[in-house]
Amino acid sequence: MIEPMRAKAVDRLPEGPAGSYLYEPKRDGFRCIAMVTEDRGVHLQSRRGAHLNDLFPEVAWALHEYLPPATVVEGEIVRWAPDGRLDFTALQRRNVAGRRAEDLSPTEPCHYILFDILGTRGRDVAGLPLTERRRILEKLFVAVPPASVPALSMQTAEPIEAWTWFWSLHVAGVEGLVIKPACSPPANPSWPRHRPGSRCSGGA
Numbered sequence: 001m002i003e004p005m006r007a008k009a010v011d012r013l014p015e016g017p018a019g020s021y022l023y024e025p026k027r028d029g030f031r032c033i034a035m036v037t038e039d040r041g042v043h044l045q046s047r048r049g050a051h052l053n054d055l056f057p058e059v060a061w062a063l064h065e066y067l068p069p070a071t072v073v074e075g076e077i078v079r080w081a082p083d084g085r086l087d088f089t090a091l092q093r094r095n096v097a098g099r100r101a102e103d104l105s106p107t108e109p110c111h112y113i114l115f116d117i118l119g120t121r122g123r124d125v126a127g128l129p130l131t132e133r134r135r136i137l138e139k140l141f142v143a144v145p146p147a148s149v150p151a152l153s154m155q156t157a158e159p160i161e162a163w164t165w166f167w168s169l170h171v172a173g174v175e176g177l178v179i180k181p182a183c184s185p186p187a188n189p190s191w192p193r194h195r196p197g198s199r200c201s202g203g204a
Contacts, residue, residue, distance in 0.1 A: 022130060022182050023162030024115055024155050026175040028088045029078035030095075032056075032112065034063050036071045038122070044077075052077070055094045055101045059112045062149035067140065070122040075114035075153070086173030114141075115153040115178070129183040157182065 031047040042060040044052035053060045056077055067073065081087035090108045094101045117137045118126040125133055134155060141152045156162055166177050 016181075019157050020182060021159075021179050022134070022155055022157055023159070023165070024153050024178040024180075025165055025169050026178045027076050027078050027113060028086050028173055028175055029076035029113070030091055031074075032059075032077050033072065033074050033118075034059075034067075034112070036063055036067045036069055038069045040064055040069050054099075055097070056105070056110055056112075057102050058105045058109055058149055062112070066144045066148065066150055068121050071120040071140075072118040073114050073137070074116040074118065075112050077110050077112050079108060079110045084172055088173075109149070112150050113153050114150060115155070130180055131182050 030052070032052060033045045035043045035045070037043070042053065042064045044056060044060055046052055059077060063073075077091065079087045079090040081090070087108075090104075091110070093108070094104055094110070097104055114137060116130075117133050117140070118124070120136060120140065125136055128136075137152065141150075144150055144152075154165070156165075162177055162179075165174070170176070
């Protein structure tokens with residue numbers, strides 16, 4: 001089992017030279033590490049190590065189609081409601097549906113927002129800085145059509161742009177900002193979310 005980094009609360013946004021931190025929207029979803037084996041089998045794993053393939057078959061099939069063998073990625077499974085807002089209740093319905101979860105995938109399809117990569121084509125990239133892992137992830141998405149089930153998380157190194165997301169995307173149910181040191185590998189501490197009316201929080 002691969003253990004994902006967890007968030008921790010902080011009292012203020014981290015400070016540093018330009019480009020020290022990378023910013024992403026924090027979405028309300030199910031944290032998921034996805035592993036594509038050498039024979040293109042797909043394993044979806046929750047933060048606690050639970051198997052998610054049966055709950056989100058459309059995600060597993062999409063990763064089988066678009067990701068190369070021997071690849072490990074991390075992201076968030078989300079459901080966008082027809083009104084454009086995140087629908088966490090729909091994810092919870094999947095979680096308790098049991099064998100009926102597959103029946104919900106055509107009517108309430110979910111997406112997998114990728115924000116990190118730990119390995120690809122058998123190459124371990126977990127020790128690389130976040131900026132390099134991001135470049136590898138972006139190259140994988142060149143072949144992924146727009147509006148597909150897998151989607152690349154928005155990311156910026158510009159605090160002003162990040163604050164624009166912070167104040168505008170909350171209407172769509174986005175929780176806040178995930179803030180990570182640009183040079184950090186997954187095993188090192190990083191800085192996640194900040195949302196209106198709450199403390200900042202940190203972690204990957």
